[in-house]
Structures are given as structure tokens and as C-alpha cells.
Amino acid sequence: MMKKRIVSLSLVAAMTGSLVACGSSQTAETTAAPAVNGAAETTAAAETAAPAEGQKVLKWAMWDKDLTVYYQPIVDAYEAANPDVKVELVDLGSSDYQTVLATQLTGSGSDFDVVTVKDVPGYTTLVNKGVLEPLDEYIAKDGVDLAAFKGLTDQIKIDDKLYELPFRSDFWVMFYNKDIFDAAGVSYPTNDMTFEDYDALARSLTNTEPGQEVYGAHYHTWRSAIQLFGILDGKNSIIDGTYDFLKPYYDMMLAQQEDGVCQDYATLKTSNLHYSGAFSQGNVAMMNMGTWFISTLIEKVKSGEYTDCANWGMVKYPHAEGVEPGSTLATITALAIPTTAEDKEMSWDFIKFVCGEEGADILASTGTIPAIMTDDIANMVASIEGFPVDETSKDALQTANLYLEMPVSNKSSEMEIVLNEAHDNIMTGNMTIDEGIADMNEKIGAILAQ
Numbered sequence: 001m002m003k004k005r006i007v008s009l010s011l012v013a014a015m016t017g018s019l020v021a022c023g024s025s026q027t028a029e030t031t032a033a034p035a036v037n038g039a040a041e042t043t044a045a046a047e048t049a050a051p052a053e054g055q056k057v058l059k060w061a062m063w064d065k066d067l068t069v070y071y072q073p074i075v076d077a078y079e080a081a082n083p084d085v086k087v088e089l090v091d092l093g094s095s096d097y098q099t100v101l102a103t104q105l106t107g108s109g110s111d112f113d114v115v116t117v118k119d120v121p122g123y124t125t126l127v128n129k130g131v132l133e134p135l136d137e138y139i140a141k142d143g144v145d146l147a148a149f150k151g152l153t154d155q156i157k158i159d160d161k162l163y164e165l166p167f168r169s170d171f172w173v174m175f176y177n178k179d180i181f182d183a184a185g186v187s188y189p190t191n192d193m194t195f196e197d198y199d200a201l202a203r204s205l206t207n208t209e210p211g212q213e214v215y216g217a218h219y220h221t222w223r224s225a226i227q228l229f230g231i232l233d234g235k236n237s238i239i240d241g242t243y244d245f246l247k248p249y250y251d252m253m254l255a256q257q258e259d260g261v262c263q264d265y266a267t268l269k270t271s272n273l274h275y276s277g278a279f280s281q282g283n284v285a286m287m288n289m290g291t292w293f294i295s296t297l298i299e300k301v302k303s304g305e306y307t308d309c310a311n312w313g314m315v316k317y318p319h320a321e322g323v324e325p326g327s328t329l330a331t332i333t334a335l336a337i338p339t340t341a342e343d344k345e346m347s348w349d350f351i352k353f354v355c356g357e358e359g360a361d362i363l364a365s366t367g368t369i370p371a372i373m374t375d376d377i378a379n380m381v382a383s384i385e386g387f388p389v390d391e392t393s394k395d396a397l398q399t400a401n402l403y404l405e406m407p408v409s410n411k412s413s414e415m416e417i418v419l420n421e422a423h424d425n426i427m428t429g430n431m432t433i434d435e436g437i438a439d440m441n442e443k444i445g446a447i448l449a450q
Contacts (some may be wrong), residue, residue: 030264051086056343058087058350061101061115061301065091070168070366076363078353085346098122105131113347117334121406121412123156128410132163132316133337138348139165144356148372150402152332158408164334164356167370168363170291171330172228174198174318178311180205180214180285189286189401191316191395192325195229198286199252205285208260211303217262218287219253220275224329224405225288226253229294232327233320233405238419239409241448243440250426250433267425276300282308288317290331291369298386313393326400332371339404373398411447418443 051057065071069374075087090112093102098118104110106129115132115303117123126132138147139162146153174189184205193201202216205276219225220361229249230236236245256262276296279287294314301304317328323352337347337352353359359378360370375398381387406412418440426436 001186014043020275032321055084055086056346058085058113058200058346059090059111060087060350061090061092061104061112063092063094063116063118065089066396070363070368073362074354076358077358078350081353082349085350086281087350098125102126102129105129105340110338110340111342112338113335113341113343114350115338118337120156120406120408121334122333123164123336124158124408124410124412127158127163131339133339133341133344134161134163135165135337135348135351136162138352142352144352149372150399152330152371152402152404155407156332156334157403165334165351166332166334167355167359168333168368169330169402170372171328171399171402172288172290172317173314173328174286174288174316175279175293175297175312175314176255177279177282177284177309178284178313179309184214185213186315188392189315191392193315193318194321195249195252196320196321197258202256202261202286203259206259206261212287213260214283215260215262216285217256218275218278218284219262219265220278220287220289220425221265221269223420226250226427227419228403229318229328231329232317232401234327234401234403238405238410239407239408239415239444241441241445243422243437243444246437247433250436254427254433264431267426269424280306280309284309290329294387297366298384302386313388313390314396315392316399317394324400326398328399328402329403329405330399330402334371369397411450414447415444418447 062068062071064288071089075089076274077088081086083101092104095370098121101115102122102125105115105126117126138144149166152169153162156162156164156166174193186201186204189198189201198217204216204218205214207214226249227238227246230245231238253262257264263273275287275289276293279289280286280300297306297309297312301310301312309402316326319325319327337344337351341347357372357373357374360372360374360377361380363370364377367381367384369381370377378394378397381397387393406416409415421441422431422436422440425431425439426433431439
């Protein structure tokens with residue numbers, strides 16, 4: 001059994017080729033490697049040994065089979081525990097995965113037993129097409145504790161039913177450069193910072209002297225870097241249609257921008273500066289970003305490319321007053337059972353394995369962040385060479401409440417356009433904060449009324 005086994009791989013090698021999506025609120029800028037063979041983008045490819053006599057075959061639809069390190073360890077562990085099952089990986093390619101999957105599941109030729117669901121919009125589409133099996137009866141029968149998913153499963157219910165179970169998740173943390181704090185004689189950030197604490201800390205580290213600039217904070221140009229601060233209290237959602245709750249966070253960020261605490265949004269947009277490039281320059285004290293950035297930092301520091309931010313750490317996201325520390329934003333990758341699966345009990349047993357603690361241990365051993373995080377799993381991730389050795393960074397892996405960047409909605413794509421446009425208008429000064437919020441309220445209200 002693979003449980004508790006630590007694989008001696010660097011985190012970046014472990015995560016190469018795995019989905020590091022940054023949610024539906026922006027385009028992923030850390031991308032998987034391209035498919036080895038262009039045909040794999042449109043043609044299912046399965047290269048596995050033939051099943052032994054008497055073995056049942058479980059066909060698992062996924063992407064980037066040869067570029068993602070956790071597939072084979074999962075298969076090996078499950079087959080070792082279930083010698084009567086042969087798992088067959090069917091690679092549908094990465095670029096049009098959800099489209100290809102939907103086409104196959106709605107056609108007559110699909111014989112998948114388990115399918116990987118890449119994103120929330122794709123999940124909604126599959127449920128609306130009626131091609132995914134509800135999991136609620138299986139979950140109830142086996143007493144699966146959904147509390148381990150920190151609220152994620154509640155957010156992906158459709159008509160109060162759950163059609164997928166997450167197995168991996170990336171979430172947002174605050175990265176920081178310890179050298180900047182040391183040079184300023186300022187204590188490192190903690191895992192329990194209010195936004196007021198965070199703003200004061202960023203300002204205390206800022207230096208606006210020409211040629212000596214130090215930015216206390218950095219915000220990438222994605223709307224999620226600002227707007228999603230507002231949903232961490234669990235009271236508001238980015239798809240509810242009213243956005244007055246965003247005002248305090250835009251107020252904070254624009255005041256920081258005006259005072260030189262962070263770099264100018266319009267300049268960042270024009271220059272197309274990648275967030276990794278900004279942090280690696282060594283003059284950014286703190287930056288909010290997803291856990292997918294961990295792999296980049298470890299790889300670039302190890303190779304010697306990043307020398308000015310080599311002494312980095314991370315803490316939990318800041319939070320509003322009264323909100324539980326460790327409340328943050330998440331993206332997920334999940335597994336589901338097609339309605340056409342012949343042996344749904346076998347399919348469920350595999351999903352329960354991959355999405356449970358045994359599967360989480362395997363994912364963590366390859367440097368991938370699983371959807372559930374126990375102390376043992378956090379220790380496994382933190383033990384990978386290149387991860388910060390301080391306890392605060394390790395504790396930042398433990399979350400309290402996870403909120404999807406874009407919750408389940410049939411109209412998420414339309415809303416996304418409006419939210420992005422309003423964010424850009426507010427940040428460039430084309431609209432005041434009040435005007436931008438009014439614009440979102442009006443346009444998304446109209447979308448929801450359709």
C-alpha cells in the first residue's frame with residue numbers, strides 16, 4: 001500500500017503536467033506541458049497491460065496521462081488493494097478535455113467507469129446533460145464524512161445533489177519574502193491576520209525612494225486577487241448579483257496603489273508582468289497567490305534562477321474581523337460516475353479510495369495538494385525538499401473554510417465577463433468603485449433575471 005509513503009521528488013517535478021488551474025476567474029498562467037502527441041488532444045489513448053483472467057476493467061477518463069505523476073501511483077495502490085480490478089487510463093487530451101468528455105458521454109460509444117471533471121463550468125454542463133450519477137446514496141451508505149472537504153462539497157451541489165467528489169485542490173495563501181522583513185526589522189506575517197493587520201504590515205515594509213523601491217504587497221491583474229477577498233466570510237458569493245460587499249477591498253487596494261504600497265495595475269496590465277516575475281525581483285514583501293506557485297518557487301530557487309526571493313515563506317490568507325483564520329479560496333479537480341457505467345459500485349469504490357485519505361496520502365507524496373488535508377498529509381507536503389522549514393509555512397497548508405472561486409451556476413461564463421470588465425474599469429480609474437459596483441449589480445442582475 002502506498003499510504004504514508006514519501007516519494008523523494010521535488011515538488012515541481014511532481015506537479016509537472018498536472019492541472020494548476022487558477023479558477024474560472026482568470027486564465028491559468030501556470031500551464032501544463034503540451035500533449036506529447038497532438039493526436040492525444042482529440043483521440044482517446046489507453047496503453048495499459050491486458051487484464052488478467054477474471055479481472056474487471058475500470059476505465060478512467062482523464063488527461064495528460066504521461067505528464068501527471070500521481071496517476072500511476074494511484075492506479076498501483078488501488079490495484080494492489082483490489083487485485084480483481086484492472087484500471088485502464090484513457091487520455092482524452094488536455095486542451096479540449098471537457099468538450100471531448102461531454103461529447104463522448106452523450107454519444108453511444110462511451111464505456112467509462114470513472115471520469116475526471118476538470119472545472120466547475122464543465123461539471124455544470126455534464127450534470128445538465130444528465131450524464132453523471134448522483135453520489136448521495138453511495139456517500140450515505142458508506143458514511144463518508146464530507147466535513148473533511150471544508151465546505152467544498154456543499155458548493156458543488158446541484159438541486160441539492162452531489163454528482164462529483166473532489167480529489168485535488170489548490171487554494172490561495174500569502175507568500176512573503178523573509179529577507180525584506182529581516183532587512184526592515186519587521187516581524188514575519190502570521191497565520192491569523194485581519195485585513196487591517198495585513199494593510200498595516202504592507203505599509204510598514206514599503207519604501208518609495210527611487211531606486212530603492214520595496215512594495216509591501218503585490219496583486220496580480222486577475223479580478224480574483226481583489227474581489228474574492230470579499231467572499232471569505234461565507235456570507236457573500238461572487239454570483240449572487242449584488243456586489244456592495246466588495247467596496248472595502250477595492251478601497252484598501254486603491255489606497256495602497258495610490259501610496260506606492262503595490263505596483264500600479266495599469267502598468268502591470270500594459271507590461272503583462274507575470275506574478276512570478278514580480279515576486280522573483282526581490283522587492284515584493286507579500287503576494288497573495290495560489291498554492292500552484294509553490295512548485296515554481298521550489299524549482300526556480302533550486303536551479304539558481306530565483307536568488308532574490310530564495311528565502312520565502314507563506315501564511316494563511318488574511319481575513320475579515322470575526323472570520324475564522326484559514327478561510328480561503330479554492331479550485332478543485334474531481335471524479336464522477338457516468339450514468340452509463342456498468343458497475344457503479346466498482347466505480348464508487350475507486351472514487352472513495354482516490355478522494356479519501358488513502359488517495360490524499362498518495363497525492364501528497366507526489367507533491368500535489370489533495371482536496372482533504374490532515375496533519376499527516378500536511379507534514380508530507382511540507383517535507384518535500386525546498387519547502388520552507390518554518391512551522392508557520394507548514395501550518396498554512398491547513399485550511400478552515402474553502403470557497404470556490406466561481407461557484408456552480410449555469411450563467412457563470414456570462415457573469416465572468418461582467419466581473420472582469422468592472423474590475424478592469426475600477427482598477428484603471430475608468431470607473432469609480434461605486435460606479436463599478438453599480439455596473440456589476442445592474443448587468444449581473446439582468447443576467448440572473450433571464
